[in-house]
Amino acid sequence: MDVHAQNTCIICGEHKHEGIHIVSEFICDACEAEMVHTDVQEEKYDFFVHRMKQIWVEKNA
Numbered sequence: 001m002d003v004h005a006q007n008t009c010i011i012c013g014e015h016k017h018e019g020i021h022i023v024s025e026f027i028c029d030a031c032e033a034e035m036v037h038t039d040v041q042e043e044k045y046d047f048f049v050h051r052m053k054q055i056w057v058e059k060n061a
């Protein structure tokens with residue numbers, strides 16, 4: 001087992017070491033940075049929010 005366990009980013013699906021945990025989900029630093037810099041008006045922001053909601057709904061279903 002790797003001591004430095006990697007987390008699977010819920011946005012890009014890649015395995016990363018660095019990132020943040022929101023509730024029980026992991027978002028890599030790259031996606032987190034992109035989210036922070038994404039304007040609320042942009043479609044991409046909706047994508048992020050929608051994607052996270054979907055995952056949480058699925059998990060709580």
Ligand SMILES: [Zn+2]
Pocket residue numbers: 009010011012013014027028029030031032
């Ligand atoms: Zn990511």
